[in-house]
Amino acid sequence: MHQLTLAEIAQGLAAKKFSSVELTQSLLARIAQLDPQLNSFITVTQDSALQQAKAADERRAAGETGALLGAPLAHKDLFCTQGIRTSCGSKMLDNFTAPYDATVVAKLAAAGAVSLGKTNMDEFAMGSANESSHYGAVKNPWNLEHVPGGSSGGSAAAVAARLLPAATGTDTGGSIRQPAALTNLTGLKPTYGRVSRWGMIAYASSLDQGGPLARTAEDCALLLQGMAGFDAKDSTSVDEPVPDYSATLGDSIKGLRIGLPKEYFSAGLDPRIAELIHASVKELEKLGAVVKEISLPNMQHAIPAYYVIAPAEASSNLSRFDGVRFGYRCEDPKDLTDLYKRSRAEGFGAEVQNRIMVGAYALSAGYYDAYYLQAQKIRRLIKNDFMAAFQDVDLILGPTTPNPAWKIGAKNNDPVAAYLEDVYTITANLAGLPGISMPAGFVDGLPVGVQLLAPYFQEGRLLNVAHQYQLTTDWHTRTPTGF
Amino acid sequence: MQWEVVIGLEIHTQLATQSKIFSGSATTFGSAPNTQASLIDLGMPGVLPVLNEEAVRMAVKFGLAIDAEIGQHNVFARKNYFYPDLPKGYQISQMELPIVGKGHLDITLEDGTVKRVGITRAHLEEDAGKSLHEDFSGMSGIDLNRAGTPLLEIVSEPDMRSAKEAVAYVKAIHALVRYLGICDGNMAEGSLRCDCNVSVRPKGQAEFGTRCEIKNVNSFRFIEKAINTEVQRQIELIEDGGKVIQQTRLYDPNKDETRAMRSKEEANDYRYFPDPDLLPVIIDDAFLDTTRATLPELPPQKRERFQAQFGLSAYDASVLASSREQADYFEQVVGISGDAKLAANWVMVELGSLLNKQGVEIDASPVSAAQLGGMLKRITDNTISGKIAKMVFEAMANGEGSADEIIEAKGLKQVTDSGAISAVLDEMLAANAEQVEQYRAADEAKRGKMFGFFVGQAMKASKGKANPQQVNELLKQKLEG
Incomplete structure (x- = not known):
């Protein structure tokens, strides 16, 4: 039963082949059995999952239908869940029980989805290896010595290991697409403003966006359908109708113009990955796509700009974790300054502290113009590059990551090397564009992802192309040994 | 040495909206602690602000009333600092692009002259909560009812030259915001608070002296006293050979003195940057026109x-x-x-x-x-x-x-019947025959004074009801006659 995709589950539940309770019980048992190897969950909500499954079965018995009714999934542990610990992978929030549901959580619950728990993540979503979690590193099911990517590494590892069919994630610089690539999943980062950020604990507000991780584009369409939409509680949410993503999956991609940015295939890209990407391009050409080379000249500036803007926003967003109202508070503070200093020094991990320091520095008087304003200018240039490119092409294609998953601990002493892993994904966040990563093959037994980027609100086009590709390839159906 | 006083004011006015500037919580004063604090006001992880349109309308009203440029593209920024009653660790305010730009307000001084005071800008921001230090032994309580209350901070040019002018300006702002219905003006409840920037310079000198800022003065009387006290302190300091240091100071009305809070060097670096949770506020001409139409x-x-x-x-x-x-x-x-x-x-x-x-x-x-x-x-x-x-x-x-x-x-109706008044007068004059004699013997100057005595007696006799003009005329006739 654990091999079923969301789409297959929807059919099975509709055909009464099994109940949501049966499915949920089976997956909970699988999590209990296998997750100790992976560490992909921070909290498993067995009791509430079974209650939700029961309620979904009752709704279905009463005549209700819906693709997500009774479908099991899990939330990255930065989506607030009422009455359930929401830790953000941090000691700071280890004791934090959210008093409300994030909009994404509430929408999926209303659609009848069953939440099995909260998945592990890099602390406050800062990282691309899922090694910075207070709850320990997450292992890649394809090779337990390797990282699953991050920051949505728990969601990715759990779905890749067939502990559940799909999970929510968030993507600030690649945190959905990169772990999807490293674990052989399909992961979509929607247009900024497509999915509400209400209740999603902020890392970098102008870049953060929630989205689905699943094994197929078809499943991503189903999950995104349940997540997307305008939310008056999020001022950056966009009031734009949500199309039926499943309805256009079958559209022909004949004549689709795909741009290959030459900057994505330059030095730094593992040649074995380059080969797989070109192979995927060939597949799309067979389906009728037309390919041309394009240029995104400002891409080289993306990482420096991102590592100013994201930490700057984070330094402010994380100020609320001060030991006063919620979260970790140090023992016996001497005075107010001591309370702040020790609560934050003891509650935040090293990478979070690094980024707060970098961000506070970039915003300081005398440095603001040189760093923050400069980074915002680069951001505009990068956006302009994309706008110009989309005059000529419908989609942009390239590798999701320059390398396959690395060994746990391999980049611990070289944060810049880890930062460079985001080189292909970060631009979409800076420009606010939607992007998807889908499986494109393996290097040394480790998965490789191909990334597609589309104009604003063209998630449907991304899912359509990915689905068509997955109809003619089988990379996405491969299962890691032992799972 | 002749000294000239230079004063600029920052006035925080609480806008009289029903709900807070970024949340739906009520803004009623005096409720039990933390009963008007929502998830947003508490700065819970994951919450987001949504701008209250009414606060924007009120700020625009003020801008139009002081003939200011309205920031038709204005931006909220985060002012970052740590304080227990500041739940998010930053205050949402406006920095580079405020909602109200340059304007002015005319004030009338006691001698009737009208003075124009420049207003640099006015911007929207959220208020912080309150720290309560009483009733908690060894601890502080935090009340977040006020956190998120909309404020309009009105910054003047350094155009005032005396404490009296400063008070006249604050009174004029006070009257204006009440006229506009955008602030209840209740200073005792903190609805209108004032920071006073004060400096002195030798009369005739073009450049300003070093200023001190007196924080949070909340009555007209204290504004006047605090400024005068601070002016005196600065003059004495300079005349004794000292130098004014740029400082934030607090006024203590009990001791009538200002005390240093922190100097410029100790000032926070607020690390302002545009709030990524809020979009720029675009005010179109139609909004301006409909708001202008509501001005009283x-x-x-x-x-x-x-x-x-x-x-x-x-x-x-x-x-x-x-x-x-x-x-x-x-x-x-x-x-x-x-x-x-x-x-x-x-x-x-x-x-x-x-x-x-x-x-x-x-x-x-x-x-x-x-x-x-x-x-x-x-x-x-x-x-x-x-x-x-x-x-x-x-x-x-x-x-x-x-x-x-x-x-x-x-029975207070005035007696205007001259017969009745005449009778009262006759009776009164008969009772004061001696004074009548003296009057008649006196010269013109003395008579003037004595006449008042008879008027008084007559009014007394009529219980104040006799028409005074008639009393005057008839009395004159009778005494002269």
């Missing part, structure tokens, strides 16, 4: 109209126009009595001192505008004299009814 007649226009229409002095006109309630009261009294100067005098002097004594505002006056107008009408039609009117006024203040009812009940 404002103090300067009202003052000018009072002068032109009623022939009042500039000072009287500006006092009466200083609050909307007082101006409305005055106009109602004029409407009934028909005598604007008389109405102005009674509203400012007699009513003013009554309200002062009872410690109430004019909208809670024990004597209504209709009552006062009715009484003044009886003065103008000679039913009662000005002196009797004071008795009637007192009776109205005691709740004894309308002027006519009181005049009737107490």
Whole structure:
């Protein structure tokens, strides 16, 4: 039963082949059995999952239908869940029980989805290896010595290991697409403003966006359908109708113009990955796509700009974790300054502290113009590059990551090397564009992802192309040994 | 050495919106601690702000009223600092692109001259909560009811040259925001608070001296005292060979002194940057037009109209126009009595001192505008004299009814029958035969003084009801005759 995709589950539940309770019980048992190897969950909500499954079965018995009714999934542990610990992978929030549901959580619950728990993540979503979690590193099911990517590494590892069919994630610089690539999943980062950020604990507000991780584009369409939409509680949410993503999956991609940015295939890209990407391009050409080379000249500036803007926003967003109202508070503070200093020094991990320091520095008087304003200018240039490119092409294609998953601990002493892993994904966040990563093959037994980027609100086009590709390839159906 | 004082003010006005600037919580004053604090006000992880349109409308109203450029593209920014009553670790404010740009306000000084004070800008921001240090032994309590209350911070140019001018400016702002209905102006509850930037320089010097900022002064009287005290401190310091250091200071009204809080070097670096959770606010022309259409007649226009229409002095006109309630009261009294100067005098002097004594505002006056107008009408039609009117006024203040009812009940109607007055005078003169003799023997200068004695006696004898003018005329005839 654990091999079923969301789409297959929807059919099975509709055909009464099994109940949501049966499915949920089976997956909970699988999590209990296998997750100790992976560490992909921070909290498993067995009791509430079974209650939700029961309620979904009752709704279905009463005549209700819906693709997500009774479908099991899990939330990255930065989506607030009422009455359930929401830790953000941090000691700071280890004791934090959210008093409300994030909009994404509430929408999926209303659609009848069953939440099995909260998945592990890099602390406050800062990282691309899922090694910075207070709850320990997450292992890649394809090779337990390797990282699953991050920051949505728990969601990715759990779905890749067939502990559940799909999970929510968030993507600030690649945190959905990169772990999807490293674990052989399909992961979509929607247009900024497509999915509400209400209740999603902020890392970098102008870049953060929630989205689905699943094994197929078809499943991503189903999950995104349940997540997307305008939310008056999020001022950056966009009031734009949500199309039926499943309805256009079958559209022909004949004549689709795909741009290959030459900057994505330059030095730094593992040649074995380059080969797989070109192979995927060939597949799309067979389906009728037309390919041309394009240029995104400002891409080289993306990482420096991102590592100013994201930490700057984070330094402010994380100020609320001060030991006063919620979260970790140090023992016996001497005075107010001591309370702040020790609560934050003891509650935040090293990478979070690094980024707060970098961000506070970039915003300081005398440095603001040189760093923050400069980074915002680069951001505009990068956006302009994309706008110009989309005059000529419908989609942009390239590798999701320059390398396959690395060994746990391999980049611990070289944060810049880890930062460079985001080189292909970060631009979409800076420009606010939607992007998807889908499986494109393996290097040394480790998965490789191909990334597609589309104009604003063209998630449907991304899912359509990915689905068509997955109809003619089988990379996405491969299962890691032992799972 | 002659010193010149330079003052600029930052006034924080709490906008009178029903709900907070970025959340739906109520803004009522005085509720039990933390009963008006939502998830957003608590700065819970994952919450987001949504701008209250009413706060924008109120800020625009203010901008239009001071003839300012409206920031049609204005931006909220985060001001980052740690404090227990600042839940998010930053205050949402405006920095580079405020909602209200350069404007000005005319103030009337005591000598009637009008001075134009420049307003640099006004921006929207959220208020912080309150730290409570009493009632918690060894701990502090935090009340977040006030956190997120909308504030409009109004920053003036350093245009004021005395504490009196500063107070006149604050009063003018106070009147204006109340006129506009955007702030209740209740200074005791902190609805209008003032930071005073004060410096001194030798008279004639072009550049400003080093300034100190006195934080959070919350009454007109304290503003005047705090500024004067600080000016004195700075002058003494410089004259003793010292130097003023740029500082933030606090005024202690009990000791009538200002104390240093922190110096410029210790000042926070607030690391302002545009708030990524809020989009830029775009104010289109249609919004400006509809808001402009809701503006009431404002103090300067009202003052000018009072002068032109009623022939009042500039000072009287500006006092009466200083609050909307007082101006409305005055106009109602004029409407009934028909005598604007008389109405102005009674509203400012007699009513003013009554309200002062009872410690109430004019909208809670024990004597209504209709009552006062009715009484003044009886003065103008000679039913009662000005002196009797004071008795009637007192009776109205005691709740004894309308002027006519009181005049009737107490028999206070003025005696204008010259036969009756003549009889009273004859009786009085007979009783004071000795003084009459002296009067007749006296020279012109002395007679003038003595005449007053007879008028007094006559009024006393008539219980104040005799028409004073008639008493004068008849008495003159009788004494001369």
